[in-house]
Amino acid sequence: MQVTDFYVSAPGKAILHGEHAVVHGKVALAVSLNLRTYLRLKATTTDKVCINLPNIDTFLCWDLSELSQLIPYSFDKREEVKLLDAELVGRLQDFLGVTNGNLDTRNMATLSFLYIYISLFRSSELPSLTLTVWSELPTGAGLGSSAAYSVCLAAALLCASGAIPSPLKEWDHTARWCQEDLELINSWAFQGEMIIHGNPSGVDNAVGTWGGMLRFLAGKIIPLSRVPLLRILLTNTKVPRSTKFPSIMTPVLDSVDAVSCTCEKVLSEMTREPIRGEHYNTLEELIDINQHHLNVMGVGHPALDTLCRVTLTRGLHSKLTGAGGGGCGITLLRPETDASVIQTTVQDLKDCGFDCWETSIGGPGVQQHSPLSVKEEVLEVLNHY
Template identity: 85%
Template sequence: MQVKECIVSAPGKAILHGEHAVVHGKVALAVSLNLRTYLWLKPSSTGKVGINLPNIDTFISWDLSELKQLLHDSCAKTKEVKQLDAELIKRLREFIGVTNGNLDTRTMATLSFLYMYLSLFGSGDLPSLTVTVWSELPTGAGLGSSAAFSVCLASALLSASGAIPTPLKDWDITARWSQEHMELINSWAFQGEMIIHGNPSGVDNAVGTWGGMLRFLSGKIIPLSRVPLLRILLTNTKVPRSTKFPSIMYPVLESVDAISCTCEKTLSDMTSEPITGEHYNVLEELIDINQHHLNVMGVGHTALDTLCSVTLARGLHSKLTGAGGGGCGITLLRPETDCLVIQNTIQDLQSFGFDCWETSIGGPGVQQHSPHSVKEEILEVLNLY
């Protein structure tokens, strides 16, 4: 079986408001982060299947004959998503030499890739191909890097297997799939997340699929149709995240819920009326109040306090995003924020040993690219393999 070459990408994610309160039945807002993971699928004639992960210096390939031996009767090619195939996962774990429950990044990525590849191509002719995956996202920072990987795998392999059509036309530079096809991508990406994380919420892969902003409440995920693209600084304190969460007072959770709902309304207003400084005043105030609440909850950290004080000294407002106890923070940038202010802020943060990126939130989810639409430095990395 011969497959077509394709390049896809999917965004990372950040929690704008509602982290921790969401597990108590309150609203959380998750947004796409315009740091993306890219995957280039190439057909080959080597009789092998390979995966390249330049971010972690990994290249692995297998003979098709080896992989065919892993298939069993229930591995029939299907377009539908079934429950995870426990027998196939068991065979794959043995095949790649997993001896305990602790999987490193390389092993998790390999297991997820082989599971989707064998599940989607089933007992038919397995195609010889190579996928190269490179990400702008740091791993293990709570920014949805594994979900972006799973969404890229799902979209590329579904397209290659013929389960969904290729949306990119000859005259396009980027293209997105229909709602129906994105639902299928999201379902398979969730399977990848289950392999990697065991019991994921589904938020990360949904953000990677649809992009923009999602409202998450009591297990229900609702993509919001219109949100503005907001500039931010993303800072990784490089302090390990902590999910410890002590008992807190109910009024704090109620306030966080109100913050999420007020933010959602403000962002909606920004898409239906002229954007003013008052909109940004509200967003900045919500950021400050939520960060205070998160400290009250006990999920702050001195590194995050440093981030907030450094950015506030330059008139910018920041909060943690995700688990807290370290990890990452986001800083809102107004459209008129001077480039010199941004550069000096980044330098100040880097002086504390933090990593910092100027990026945006609210951008598109998974999409297919023509080679001309991919940044030259990314294309160069992908094309090395």
């Protein structure tokens, strides 16, 4: 099988509204975050398969003859599976020396890669290749970094195996797959997420696959066809997240649900009619309401209060995103917000000991790139290995 060189990327994710309330049957809105994970697949003739993950200082190579011995005799090539192949997972864990007490980031990333690689090529000769993956996303911050990684793996290896075609034409800089191919990418990315997280919701890999905004309710994930691109500040308080969630009163959950639904309505209006200041006024009000509710739920943190206070002094509105108890927050930027205000706010947040990025939400999901469309600094990293 001829494997060709190519580049893919997938976005991270943020929860716009509905975190925590979603586990009680309320609507949550998840959005793509324009901090992306990039993957380069390079065909080689070394009779080895290698993976380079510079974000976590991981550089590993295996002889194809070693990996071929891990393929169970009963293996048939399957392009989509709903459940993990327990036999293959077990063999890979033994091969990597992974035990229940040794499930660190490096092991999980490696296990996920080898599982998808062997699963997709198992009925043919394992190809010699090198994968390099580099991310703009911080790990462990609740921003979907593992899902973006899994989506990139799935897209690249499905293309390399011939299960889906390359969508990139000679004259394109970037291209996206058709709906059927995206569904296949998403199903394999979910396999990777199951290896990394055990029992994921599927929201993170769906955002990485489709991008834009997704509505999540009672286990159903519905991509919304059109959403506006919104500028934000993303702030990582660097306080470890906590998913502890105490019992709360039903009216608070109902109000969070109303916030999510109102936000969805406003964003939909913004794609159908000229964007007005009233739209942003409503979005800011919803952010403030939801942040107050999250504090009532007990998932706030003094660091997040500091974020909200610092940005509000500049006329900007913020809320936590994700688990809370620390972690990350998002700050909405209006179109008319002056660059000097943004620059000063970012510096104020950095002075608090936080990491801060100006980025956007609502951008595209997984894409294939020509080298010309990959950021120069990213290309330098990917081509270094």
